[in-house]
Amino acid sequence: MAILAWLHNAYGRDLIDGIRAALPGEDIREWPEAGDPDAIDICIVFRMPHGFLKPFRNLALMSATGAGIDHYLLDPDFPRGIRMVRIVDHDFASRMADYVLAWTLFHHRDVAHFLAAQKRREWAYKIMRSAREVRVGVMGLGQMGRLAAERLAGVGYDTAAWSRSRHEVPGVACFAGAEGFGPFLARSEILINLLPLTPTTRGILSAATFAGMPPGGVVISAGRGGHLVEADLAAALRQGTLRAATIDAFPVEPLPADSPLWDTPNLTVTPHCSSTASLRTIVDTFAENVRRFRAGAALLNEVDTLAGY
Known part of the structure; x- marks a missing residue:
């Protein structure tokens, strides 16, 4: 054989x-x-x-x-x-938590603002909030999601998590089930997706989810490509429903060269490299x-x- x-x-x-x-x-x-x-x-x-x-x-x-x-x-x-x-x-979860923390800090500290200002040769001062003032939400509490939530909370972020069934994570406000999803979204100004892909989570990164977040929120997705409704993400970024997004997984990979997502303002594309x-x-x-x-x-x-x- x-x-x-x-x-x-x-x-x-x-x-x-x-x-x-x-x-x-x-x-x-x-x-x-x-x-x-x-x-x-x-x-x-x-x-x-x-x-x-x-x-x-x-x-x-x-x-x-x-x-x-x-x-x-x-x-x-x-x-x-x-x-x-x-x-x-055994280093999977740690690498994923590194990715999540890096991009959370990137968006929290609005690094894109300073990079753009430098290109314009502009001294663009901006007041920053502390981590404890930033409400972060992690979708998924498997091995990777739990460690990511713990690491974010350890840095000082006001951290919550949502999963299908009830979990308890010290220092993290935990929500569960359909009844907990709305309240979880409403407090998640930076939303992190680490869910598995199932029939119930397919397409979860959609217009309805983005609309449930605080206005001008941020999405970081290192889950699966099937979670993402690409047209809804692009529309939310263009319309200002979302301020920014970092996406690591797409429905079609590699992301086609002619995909409009490459040129969508305030979207960062990473090539499914969050954790290997x-x-x-x-x-x-x-x-x-x-x-x-x-x-x-x-x-x-x-x-x-x-x-x-």
């Missing part, structure tokens, strides 16, 4: 070379050189179009290259009977799962494909 790999190009050849070195006895093939599809029983795939896995009738194990698996499961042809694992880097697994973690975790799978042992970070996590 054989392994098919379709990997992130950000690591260059180092990732596939690392996997080959860690699994010297395996037949490892790189897409699109898959060979006989019936020989493939394991896949490790970064991103794939819907229906990609259909030719591989003997596929038994699917590995993501990161922690997020929702975009795989949204494929209507995803073979639900196979086993699936993900890569969990290290090359070493991907190689070691995947190789260990292959060895365990071949031996019939319990897998690391196995996903319940029916539950979606």
